[in-house]
Amino acid sequence: GDSVTQMEGPVTLSEEAFLTINCTYTATGYPSLFWYVQYPGEGLQLLLKATKADDKGSNKGFEATYRKETTSFHLEKGSVQVSDSAVYFCALSEPGGTSYGKLTFGQGTILTVHP
Amino acid sequence: GAVVSQHPSRVICKSGTSVKIECRSLDFQATTMFWYRQFPKQSLMLMATSNEGSKATYEQGVEKDKFLINHASLTLSTLTVTSAHPEDSSFYICSASAVLAKNIQYFGAGTRLSVL
Numbered sequence: 001g002d003s004v005t006q007m008e009g010p011v012t013l014s015e016e017a018f019l020t021i022n023c024t025y026t027a028t029g030y031p032s033l034f035w036y037v038q039y040p041g042e043g044l045q046l047l048l049k050a051t052k053a054d055d056k057g058s059n060k061g062f063e064a065t066y067r068k069e070t071t072s073f074h075l076e077k078g079s080v081q082v083s084d085s086a087v088y089f090c091a092l093s094e095p096g097g098t099s100y101g102k103l104t105f106g107q108g109t110i111l112t113v114h115p
Numbered sequence: 116g117a118v119v120s121q122h123p124s125r126v127i128c129k130s131g132t133s134v135k136i137e138c139r140s141l142d143f144q145a146t147t148m149f150w151y152r153q154f155p156k157q158s159l160m161l162m163a164t165s166n167e168g169s170k171a172t173y174e175q176g177v178e179k180d181k182f183l184i185n186h187a188s189l190t191l192s193t194l195t196v197t198s199a200h201p202e203d204s205s206f207y208i209c210s211a212s213a214v215l216a217k218n219i220q221y222f223g224a225g226t227r228l229s230v231l
Binding site: 110 | 119121157158159161208210219220224225
């Protein structure tokens with residue numbers, strides 16, 4: 001079955017540091033890939049997405065590139081802020097079939113940014 | 116992005132009682148709604164998928180008689196935790212998607228259920 005593996009956290013960084021959160025996946029088809037962010041006490045918000053190989057999703061300074069050859073979708077940000085502290089989830093969705101739209105999540109990575 | 120409202124945000128109940136959680140898509144018609152459960156410091160576990168006007172599809176290991184899901188309209192789905200017990204205490208999150216919205220899932224803010 002489909003699965004998503006994220007780098008284990010927690011990740012602790014100083015403000016303005018470079019961020020990478022690794023994400024790899026296994027899927028039977030050609031999935032869409034997502035990064036969701038969950039701020040404390042809140043639900044998930046879609047951060048960015050990519051629907052096909054070599055697509056780059058970007059939002060709020062974060063970006064991730066859909067790499068089919070390495071089955072990866074690593075999240076990066078050049079300069080993190082304290083307000084980026086949250087839990088980040090990588091996820092995939094298979095197109096078509098009975099599981100259309102169903103998301104498979106990674107385990108989440110807690111990011112803490114210190115001033 | 117689209118707005119999904121989940122209510123209540125927090126509920127505390129006695130063991131043996133039932134609790135209903137509502138999930139509403141405020142600005143689009145959701146053809147599909149999903150219900151997740153999230154344990155502390157863990158990922159989201161999909162409980163069930165519901166399509167408007169049809170029975171929900173439950174994931175393996177989720178008791179359908181325990182977690183009743185109703186998707187009566189294109190903007191409302193409800194999850195009822197029946198005869199709740201302390202082990203049902205968790206964070207429940209819904210999401211809504213629509214074909215016209217490219218099947219992107221938009222999430223509610225979640226409901227923290229505490230069963231005493």
